[in-house]
Amino acid sequence: MFKDVSFGQYYPANSPIHRMDARVKLIITLMFVVGIFFIKSYFGFMLTAALLITIVLVAKLPIGSVLKSVRGVLFIVAFTALINLFLGGENGSEILWSWKKLVITVSSVHTTIKMVLRLVLLITGASLLSLTTTPVALADGVESLLSPLRLIKVPVRDIAMIMSIALRFIPTLFEETHKIIAAQKSRGAAFDTGGPLQRAKALLPVLIPLFVNSFRRADELAFAMDSRCYNATDNRTKMKVAKIGLADCISSLVMSGYFVVIMLDRYFWCGLVDTLMFGGLV
């Protein structure tokens, strides 16, 4: 039931990408997400795909684990594609097919293909971050990047601690959910029969113990932290100090290059490369 949760699905492997500084990876991912919305040409999408494939290969990730995150949003992608196919065309574009008010034009087909490419590449790119970075490293990275906000009295450290605790307990919660489901199934509980109301009611024997246990655990954790004199002051040091390495420099350069090409393609070449590559097709 809860086995296919791809969020935060860290895939352990020994690669330069895995060893990179989480802060660099976060910034790079942010650049990538921004960049992908500037892409208008097929050339840009091909370049992005090539970049992602290279990262996947270098990070030694199996294709399956990458595609899994795309599978999760397949429905949204299909839905957006359908809307775009019928509504996304420009006026005056050549009509390919029509039935009553529904019209598919050449330009709507192009918009749709680009839309799908954009979404799929976006999800894939973002999932590469969580596939190659442990949740704890991510939380540390976010803390470090947000630390300037401390100047305006934002409790960045507390937020980061809350984040890492939350991340840390996601697997525990899943495991626990699993155990409780198993226990209630053993008492004959059925989760997949009956109407919606019945199904919702069938979840109570799982949710109630889950909440009770979570509160109990939170209590115990708070107590344990307190008795070790935890507080989020400047005196706290890190066990693992992040360092910028060679891989971080190289990937930053590659990413900046990618970003520049995307911008050039959009604002100066204006689809020139597409015309050169695909001729009259586009």
Added chain:
Amino acid sequence: MQAIKITDLTYIYSKKTPSEKVALAGVNLSINEGEFVTVVGHTGSGKSTLVQHLNGLIKAQTGVVEICGIPTSNKKNLKQLRFDVGMVFQYPEYQLFEDTVAKDVAFGPKNMKLSKEEIDKRVRRAMDLVGLPYETFAERSPFELSGGEKRRAAIAGVIAMEPKILVLDEPFAGLDPIGVKEITELVLKLKREICPTVVMVTHNMDSACELADRIVALCDGKIVADGSPKEVFGDRNLIKEIGLDVPFVARVVDRLEEEGISLDKTILTIDELTSALEEYKKLKGGDGNV
């Protein structure tokens, strides 16, 4: 009749990923009706995985698990299987959810679609059996019980289904010696009165010896020993090799041997030990230094 028959059972977690883990590797096991079998093994040896196959919570990947002659892969029979094989998990108290103990205990029987009178009868019986008298505890909230009482309430919830086979995974976890003794007695009582066949997983070797007719030792997903407590714990080399503790009395025997007093290695109870020592004293002409 064979209550449980497991043939060539293999189970792999997270198949085809880097965290792939073989939890069971070709297990063969038959358990007769009326037997009390204890499954022992070091942490991660596959005990929990094995027992979760017994009521179909885990589906056999390869191999067959038959309960009373019916394979657990039989989908139509799944519900009945859950009622026939009562499963008490580790820390069962964390699964309580109703606002009164009686309602929680009634959860299983309700799922069996029994009549109201029958449910009521079973709840009373189960609660009385586990030592939570219905009159006192029925209307109390399960969350306000003590740890030991919670565990009993959770066990009552399984017993109320009156299963033919009772499976307990680490019923002693987190209990003090008195708690262990109480649950030990409870399990014996349940075997006598409700479910003739019991399979129990435990790390507590003393209870394992005290309770079981038969001990099955797992190591890395394989059965490495299967026999009476005396047979299994008599083989000290094997026990050491698979990383198990020996029961308290056996430890005393080993310690005595270090001091030069060799006794029978299969001694497992205090009574046996006392009579063996007395015999030893007679043989040695009573220098009584023991």
